[in-house]
Amino acid sequence: MKLSYKWLSKYLELDLEPKDLAEKIERTAVEVDSVTRLDYKLKKIVVGHTLEVTEHPDSDHLHICQVDVGEEEPIQIVCGAPNIAADQDVIVALHGSRIKDNVKIKRSKMRGVPSNGMICALQEIGYPDNVVPKDYADGIYVFPADSHVKPGDSVMEALGMDDDVIDTSVTPNRGDMFSMNGNAHEIAAILDQKANFEVLKVQDEQKSADTLADQIKVEIDEQDVAPVYKLMAIENVKIAPSPFWLQTTLMKAGIRPINNVVDVTNYIMLKYGQPLHAYDLDQLKGQTISVAPAGENVKFTTLDDEKRDLRPEDLVITADGTPIAMAGVMGGMATEVSDQTQNIVIEAAIFDPIKIRKTARYHNLHSEAAMRFERGIDYSSLDDALNEAASLVADFSQGKVMSGVVVGNDTKLNPESITIALARINKILGTSLTSEEVVAIFDRLGFSTELDATKQTFKVTVPVRRWDIHIEADLLEEVARIFGYDNLPVTLPTGDPTIGQLTTEQKLMRASRTVMEGLGLTQAMSYGLTTIAKSQQFVKGDHELVKVDWPMTKDREALRMNLISGLLDDIAYNKARSVENVALYEQGRVFYGNGQAQPEEIEHIAGAITGSMQAKSWNEKEKPVTFFDVKGIVEQYLKNVAVAGEVSYVADHDRQGMHPGRTADVLLDGDVIGFIGQIHPTTAEEFKIKETYVFELNLTKIIHAEKKLQHYDVISKYPAITRDIAILVNKEVSNTEVLNVINETKQKNLIKVELFDVYEGKNLEKGMKSLAYQFTYQDTNDTLQEDAINDEFSKVIKNLEEKLNVTVR
Amino acid sequence: MSLQEKLKELEEKGLQEISVANELSKLNEVRVNFLGKKGPITEVLRGMRDLSKEERPKVGEFANKVRDNLTSKLEERKEELAQAALNKKLAEEAVDVTLPGTPMKQGQPHVIQQIIDNLEDLFLGMGYQVVEGPEVELDRYNFEMLNLPKDHPARDMQDTFYITDEVLMRSQTSPVQARTMEKHDFSKGPLKMISPGVVYRRDTDDATHSHQFHQIEGLVIDKNITMGDLKGTLVTLAKELFGDRFEVRLRPSYFPFTEPSVEADVTCFNCMGKGCSVCKSTGWIEVLGAGMVHPNVLKMAGVDTDVYGGFAFGLGPDRFAMLRYGVDDIRNFYLNDVRFLSQFNKRG
C-alpha cells in the first residue's frame, strides 16, 4: 500500500525521516518496496495563470500564451495542448526548470515564436497515466478553483508532492495493513505512541427526513457469503469533481480521481480498508437487494464495459434477481453513478474472502477492493467507514443523508482472548523477558492483558482489527517483532548430538559425479518436463508416460523417461551458438508411470559427447569422439563404483533413436542397466546436432548393486614375461568370443590379456580381420621359466585354432 | 738434463696438451701418450735404475706426483668436457615456456550443484542429515500437511503443475520435511535435516522466472529449540554463502508453515550496504525465508507441540547464484551452454 507520510502525520507524531520510518516498518511489520519523494529532482515549476491565449500564426495546433507566473511581467509560452485556454491556473515549468526524468526546460523558439518555458501535463511532472483525471489525460492540467492557488506558487506544494510515499508489500496475513487505520495502529506500536485516528460522523444538519428502508430492502439467504451487508443513501446529490485535497490524496495513493462519490468510496477504502460500492439509487428503487452465487449461464457487463460470462459460483449482488455487481470485485454498467445521478446508495459489506479470491483470479480482476476482501476486513470499523462515507458524500455533493441503515446481515466479531505463559515466550524466543516487558509490548500493540501473577501467564485480548491473531504462536510473533528480531540472541541448537553423514546412496551419487567430471564431462541440469516424443525417446520396454494435467506449453508436457534427450537439447543449444565440442553428463531422475498415484522415480546418469574429445591445440590434433570413448567412460565409471557383478556389452540393433550398428546394452550380471552408442543420424538431424555419442545408466540399479570391497593384492617381485600373438579370424567373431576362449583355457600364470591391435582391409582376405593380443605372465612366488610359459601359450593358440578357426599370423 | 728436469718438462707439456684437448678422444690420446705403459713417464722411470740409492726414492716420489697431477687434471678436463657437452645438448633442447600447456580434459560440477554440495557439507558438519523425496508429490504433503489447506490464498503464490487432483510436481522441497517429520522417532533424538532438490512452478520462463528451479530447506525439531537458535543458524549459513564481513537482518514475513515467520537479508555484497542497483538501493539482499515451525504443521505430523518445537528455513540456490555471480538470466542454468558452465571452475 502506498502510504503518504503527510497523511500518516495526521494520526501520529512523526519526528523521524521517512526512510528511517520505512526501515522500522520493514524490520517490524511488512516489507517496504520503495520510499519515493514525489517532487524528487523537480525544480522551478510554478502555478501560472493564462492571461491571454492566441493561435500560433504558423501552426494549426500551437498556441501563444501570456502567462502570469507571479513575476512583475507575464511570460510568453508556446503551448500545444488542445485544452489550453485563457484564465486557467496551469503548471508552468520555467526556464531552467527540471521536470520528470530530470529533463531540463529552456527558453526556445517554436516555429519562430519565443517560448519561455513549458505548460505541463501531470504526466510531465511524474504522475503515471493511470492516476491522471480523465479530463486532463490528453492535455495540460488545470487547477480547480478550490485549490486556491496563486501565480508563482510552487506546484509541488500545491499538489502535495512535497511528500514521501512509503510503498509497502503486504503479506497475506496482514490485511489490516491495507488501511491508514491499520498502519496508524501498527506504526504507533512500533514507535510506542498512541494513534490519534479521527472518525467523522454524519452531522444532524446533513440528514434528510426520508428513510432508506422505504425505498429498498435487503434479503440474503446464504448468510456466509456476506457476513455483513449494509446500505446507506444520500439524496439530491450533484455529481461533480471532488475537492482538490481529496483528488491529490488519491493520486498520491495511485488512484485516479473520478467524481465526488467514487472518490469518497476510494478514500474511505484507503482510510479504513473497507471497500465501498456506490449505486444509482433510482435504478434500484422499490427492489430487493440480495447477495448470492450467480448461477448458471449469467452474463454480466461490468463498469469497464466488459461483458463477462460468470461462473455459477461467482458471487453477485442482485436487485430483484438481476445482477447489479460482481460482489466485492466490480460494479455493473447499469447501476453506475453517472453525472446525471441524483440519489445514491452506498454499500458496505464483508464478503466470503475465498469466493472473492477465486472470482478475482478467474476473471483476472485484481481490483483494490478485491485485494482487500481477499485478505479480510476489519469488522469493527465498518460502521464508521460507512457513516463517514455518507457524511463526506453529502458534504461534497450538497446532498442529504437519508435516515437509517438498511442491514442485510450484521455478524459481530468479539475480540479473541489467548492465554500465554511468560516461560513459554522466553523458551521459544530464547529471550529472558520479564512480565512487565511483555505487558508493555502488548500495550503498545493495543492488546489488553490480564496477568496471573502466580502462574506467570497472560490472558491477552486482541482487538478485532487484528483478525490475523488466533493462537499462541501468533502472539509469540507479535512479541518477537515488537521486541525486535535484532535483539534476539544468536545461538545454535544444543541438545542431544546427531551425526551428520551422507547415506551410502548419496555418497555414491556424489562419487558418480566426481568420476564423470574427472573423465572430462561437465555436469548439465536439464528440464524434467519435456515433449511427449522426447520423453519416450531411447526408452525400451513398456513404461507408462506421466503427463502434466494442464501443461503451459507442448514443450513441457510430459515427465522425462530418459536424460539423453535433454542432453541432446543442450548440445543443440551449444551447436546453435557454434560450440562444437561438447561433453556433458547429467545425474537426475526419470519418471515411469506404474499405475500408482505417484510414478516410480529412478535416478539415472547419462552423458552425451559430440565433436572432439581433445580440444585442438598447437601440439595436439583433434580427436573426434568414437563409440569406444564413450564405452571407455562407462567402463572406467563402473570400475570406480566397483560393481561386483560381471559387466558385459551386448550389441543392440533396435533401440529407437540409436545407430543400429553402434549401440550396445550395458549388462550387469545379465541385467540391462543401460546402454551406450551413437545417436541415429536421422535423430541427430531432428535435434539439429552432429555426430553424437551417448550413454545412459540406471543409477538406482548401480546404487543397489553389490560392490567389491576395497582390498590389496600382493605385487609380485618376480619379473613378468610377455608373449604377443596376432590372429587372423572371421570378421563376425567378436573380441569377447576370443577372450572367452583365452580365459577358458587353463593358464596358471596368465595375469593379463590386452588387445593391442585390430586390423581389417588391405593385405587381408576379405571377411577376415586381424587381432593382436599381448599376454602377460607372472608368478607371485618364483621367477617363471620360459618353457612353462611356452607350454601355456601354445595351449591357448591350439584352443583358438580349434574353437574359432583362427590362423596365427 | 736430470730425470727430475725431464719429468718436469713432461708434466708441463702434458698439462699444456690437456688444456687444449677439446674432445674426449683427444683427451684419451693425451692420457695414452703421457701415462700409458709405453709413454714417456714410464720411459723416464726406467732410467731410475741408474740412480743412486739416495736419489731413487726422491725421483720416484716426484714421478708419482707428476703422474697423479696429470691424472687428476685429465679427470677434471674430462668432467669439464662432459659438462660442456651436456650444456650444449640442454641448450638445444630449450623450449618456449610461454607456449600454452597441453589442454587437459576435465569436467565441472554445475554451479547449482556446487552451491548445494557446499551447503550440504556445512549442515552435515552441524549434525544434519540430507534427505531426498519424490519430485512428484501428493497434494497432502506438498500443501495440506504444511498448513496450506485447499482454499488457502498462499497456494496462489505458488501456482502448481498438477498431474491429477491429488498428485502434483512438488512446488517446494518442504514436503520432504513433512514426510521425514511424520516418520521420525523422537525418542531416538532430535530431527535435523536439510532437503535439497528440484521444484516446479507454473511460471512462464523468462529472465527471472523458471518453471523449474532448486530449493534447499532445513528443519530442526527438538525439545528446546529457540528462535535464537534459528537466528544463529541463519547467520552461520549466510557466512558460509557470503563470508564473514556480512551482516544478517531478520524481517517479519509470512509463510503458512511457520509462525513467527521471517525473511533474512544479508548485506549487499555488491555495495557492502551503501545501496546499489543489485539491492535496489536498500543495502540488503533477501536470501532466505525462515521461521518457527507452525504448531499446525507439527500436529499434522503427529508431533507433540507441548514438548517439541523447532525451526525451518529455505533458500533458492538459483536465486543465490544469480545474485552472487551476477547471472542475469535464470534460464542459463538449464540451457547448459558450455561457455556458461565452464566459468564456474573454482574448486575448494
Ligand SMILES: [Zn+2]
Ligand atoms: Zn547493493
